[in-house]
Amino acid sequence: MTPLLAVEDYTLGYRVAGAVRPVLKRLSLAVAPGEVLGLVGESGSGKSSLAAAIMRALPRNAREEGGRIALEGQDLRGLPERALRPIRGRRIGMVFQDPSAALNPTLTIGRQVREVLRLHRGLNPAAAQAEALDILGHVGLRDPAAILRRYPHQVSGGEKQRVLIATAFATRPELLILDEPTTALDVITGARILELFATLLRETGAGALYISHDLALVAHVSDRIAVLRSGRLVEQGAARQIFVAPQHAYTRELADAVPRPERRLTQSTPGPALLELDGIGVTYGRKRLFGPAPAPTVREVSFSVREGEILGVVGESGSGKSTLARALTGLVPHADRLRLRGAVVGRMGRDYRRAVQVVFQHPDASLNPRHTVGSQIARPLRLFGGDVREVPRLLEQVRLPADYARRYPHQLSGGEKQRVAIARAFAARPALVICDEITAPLDVSVQATVIELLLELHRLHGTAYLFITHDLNLVRQIAHRIAVMQAGRLMDLQSDTAIAAGEGAPYTRALIDASPRLDLGDRP
Secondary structure, eight states, X not given: OOOSEEEEEEEEEEEETTEEEEEEEEEEEEEOTTOEEEEEOOTTSSHHHHHHHHTTOOOTTEEEEEEEEEETTEESTTOOHHHHTTTBTTTEEEEOSOHHHHSOTTSOHHHHHHHHHHHHHOOOHHHHHHHHHHHHHHTTOSSXXXXXXSOGGGSOHHHHHHHHHHHHHHTOOSEEEEESTTTTSOHHHHXXXXXXXXXXXXXXXXXXXXXXXXXXXXXXHOSEEEEEETTEEEEEEEHHHHTTSOSSHHHHHHHHHSOOTTSOOOOOOOOSEEEEEEEEEEOOSOOOSSSOOOOOSEEEEEEEEETTOEEEEEEOTXXXXXXXHHHHTTSSOOEEEEXXXXXXXXXXXXXXXXXXXXXXXXXXXXXXXXXXHHHHHHHHHHHTTOOGGGHHHHHHHTTOOGGGGGOOGGGSOHHHHHHHHHHHHHHTOOXXXXXXXXXXXXXXXXXXXXXXXXXXXXXXXXXXXXXXXXXXXXXXXXXXXXEEEETTEEEEEEEHHHHHTTOSOHHHHHHXXXXXXXXXXXXX
């Protein structure tokens, strides 16, 4: 049988500073009709470059140096742009990692969906509108007519991702490429998206290339899995077996880095209360003269973080996790009181800001691109009475060379940038560090390294963490207690032992049940 997609002996590089840097090296793989092939590997392994090559959307500095990419036997590499247009989007659909970047913010969702239907299926405006309503309803979006009238910023991340999936399937493609489609989503929304994806594949019979760094998720959705390392295919095989009995050492390393709740990484005992929240509430927007008042985003949340404790905070997107973090760092105003070591915090002055530091999800947004790494770590040292000569030691403490102080953020990898952000937070010698989804954009091996670093700093300094995440498997490995939020309210606060014993709230159990697990059988 002719494969739906065949990549044969394909080599790709990018021309940078006068030289070609290889990205994919004599790569060969295939996707059969109706099959889901999972593609995994660390950042920089070439996964997204392969997707761009299949879609024929490579940048100008790309250099294809051999091989073949064929759709049902037709080599796509030799086709002119005019011949590719009815293939790209019609026969090959794609769902991107970040729906906010994939949707045009200046156009309504309806206009964007109708444009695809008119272009690839030749529907007239009325038929395109009717089909758009039907497909959005089919992917479980409530009130499709209202969604079509909105702009992308007016809908949630999960709703945007459903719009992209609906649009991709609406063209009735033979092949679908999904590039990290659930990375930015919470576990419940991600589980619903994957269930929807599986249903649509069964209905259409399309094949799929599913790209992800989430090994547990890929093992659940794929028929076969291919493992990339530095542009080379090191192993491929059946999804059920490849991580249980890997043939390559790199595959075993990836599997061993996947968080497993039963493998606890924290043994310390927390001390007395450090930071106490007494009915914290946050409301965005101003009160109106007429009409209802804006609804609060965080509603009367009360709990404490103890000295040296790792307190996990989990919940769906929009549950108020990140808003709570912003309130605790003074980035948004909040109602009611905080107590730091028993003293009421009136205004968040110098002492509070030194004691409570934050590491954000995206280091690209939190690090200044115009300043060197060293100057950014030195700033909190100057603000809080430290010695700027400590910068090399702080870098080495987060396992970066001291000479990285002279580099700029764009010269570092994602994992390295996150280490710089951690070093900057610890420069203030804080009692509590708030970690807001800091491992979400990282692949599994880099994530494991960052967590190992955080735990090492925890043991060294006794620092407490408020660890915000949507990865329940990860937080159950490291947290002393787990706070569960839903719709701005604190729904549960338990130790992992209690949660594992089934003592948590029903919503907590729903989060756990939605979290994909990598079953490694009897492997240690």
